[in-house]
Amino acid sequence: MKVLYAQSGGVTSVINASAYGVLDEAKKAGLEVYVGIHGISGVLRENLLRINDIDIEGLKYTPSAAFGSCRRKLKNQEDINKLFEIFEKYEIEYFFYNGGNDSMDTAWRLHNEAQKRNFPLKVIGVPKTIDNDLPYTDHCPGYGSAAKYIATAMMEATLDLRSMYADSTRVFVMEIMGRHAGWLAAAAGLGWLNGIGPDIILFPEVVFNKERFLDKVDEKIRRKGYCSIAVSEGIKYEDGFFVADMGYTDSFGNRQLGGVGFTIAGMVRSELSLKTHVAIPDYLQRSGRHIASKTDVEEAEGVGREAVRLALSGVSGVMVTIERISNDPYKVEFKTVELNKVAEQTKYLPEDFHNEFEVTDKFIKYAKPLIEGEFFPPFKNGLPDYLIIEEVEQQ
Template identity: 50%
Template sequence: MTVKNAFYAQSGGVTSVINASACGVIETARQHRGKIGKVLAGRNGIIGALREDLIDTSKESAKAISALRHTPSGAFGSCRHKLQSIEENRAEYERLIDVFRAHNIGYFFYNGGGDSADTCLKVSQLSATLGYPVQAIHIPKTIDNDLPLTDNCPGFGSVAKYIAVSTREAALDVASMCETSTKVFILEAMGRHAGWIAAAGGLASEQEGDAPHIILFPEIAFNREKFLKRVQRCVKRYGYCVIVASEGAQYADGTFLADSGVRDAFGHAQLGGVAPSLAEMIKSEFGYKYHWAVADYLQRSARHIASSTDVEQAYAVGAAAVDMALAGKNAVMATIERGKGKRYRWSVGEADLNKIANVEKMMPRHFITRDGFNITEAAREYMAPLIAGEDYPPYKNGMPQYVRLKNVAVPRKLKKRFKI
């Protein structure tokens, strides 16, 4: 029997540890050379497969692949491209199978969030229908931490650490100047529908009065009057008010506080601007001097402050995906399973993609305080282990050293080009 090659691709917004998952996939596949052939990566995600723009990872040295573990962003490029149903766009599926068949690809590893889980499921289901069965394994990745059936998502722990540290450090700055200057600081965090990232700001506090004084979650309807009263109360009591706001903060009718009106390829609203909106709201009501910051790409690319727990888990789910494929598994996702007991332990499990695709995991209500403005002790106990530990990249001349792969293209075998 001919040994099949594997296809690996990165999808959606990248993280500081998604390359650690790539490292886990490639290194593990290399340990099974007699059972799995080359790992061919899609240049810019699934688009690379559709365009037959594949990267031969066998051209990279063991040292370069190992360095992926401490390199942020997507080493092979990512994309936001969601496959429609086969009835809506049969041509894309037929093209994928043509490319996979031409390059002897029998394993499909897709590294991403909920939308890529949906793509992975569709490939697993329809490849057999189209006469070329492919084993599809999903590798979880999302800073939003909103995938179901996994304790947490690789990428979240490091973003949570960044937000918590940034909140604490910025709060110290504001506190030192609040007597004569800034009274309010707002940090805008990512999170469209789930407030996990904003919630991580709550880890910055250790005692009564510590920042953040207010956290805004998408799960809790925004009430302008209630919010402004809390801001005023904090300024009077502590001298200043630090707010961590999720970009997905919304009113009771579901309207976002800040919606650009633009939609991405997945159909999601492009958010951003909740911090300045809140700042102007506060300024017009009280006249307080304010500053705001948008963490944006900084929070998801900050490998220099990554959580070692996050790095280890990202690598582990990549490695496990290969083991699952070689064990004959299909249409599953590698998951993180939390052990019982006070001491944090975790292991890798698996879940059926039918139960994951297009399902979002929100913040449970008992993780949010009754007033809706902060996290509970249960939330703190859940998140604290995920930001634990440091895993610094190597430094040279004061700068972190990240690998740049050669990304050698695989020669095309199909004459027909595919337009997306």
């Protein structure tokens, strides 16, 4: 009995902990295990790696998709037929797809096709996203570590600003990922748990009003001398236009966004005549494994193991979810949701988790357990010692 695992979509700093969970649990069950290189795209090209003889311990510590990811959606029945040819050839009986909404859609279609063909394939979705916007789960593996990274970076940069504002930069802006939902922008607010954080957060869930924003900056400057701002890349004007709209769409039809941090800083500079600095961590916030949350790493591994246990018990067509049983002490249980329910839905930041420019205590209570605990990678030569799978690069 053979297992196929693959990674998909935008990566996280702990997606490989899920890979480790799936692969280790499958190996322990005596199964032969393959990994698709670059997700379903690699599977379609028959680019599979047999991992049984590979030392996978380093997956626990390595950010981004160690086996390569992809953004490929299944285009048509031809793609699906090709996949089943490969499943048949390699005698794949279990397929684990580790990704977000789109990946769950792919997994659902494969589960359905298997049923239609009476093909003995169990399909389980393993959730991951730094955006934390998957429905039916309390939170997603990947979010806690990105949140910890963002909160830490915001604390540190705000301390820097606070050092310098007396006769230099007065306003610092950090641009944060999350085009539709404000979970990551909200995470910037967690620094206040330890006494320093952003003075203003701009959420994609709140219509951006330039005048109200500049008034708020001005108020903060008058009161404390400086103003630290976290801005989500996805903030919009009342008419629905992205503040950072570049004026064109990409090949998928998505509006191209660029550097909202600079747009916001430009407003502050020209309207309030204040010196600004802008940081755009970009990939750094989703690959910053060196400051991952222990809770997050453990849960990421946990959902991987749970996926294998479910499949071995005959379950198919579901994604593993996390249910919070208790907040203090923090305790979760793994549950499931049907794959088709997850696809193409977005879970926004609830209204009682934020107000216009700040997060609420309710959000802090929700997010704090998710960033707790440190789980540093091993270091060598003064730098993290990550696992690098050679097969991911083309020859």
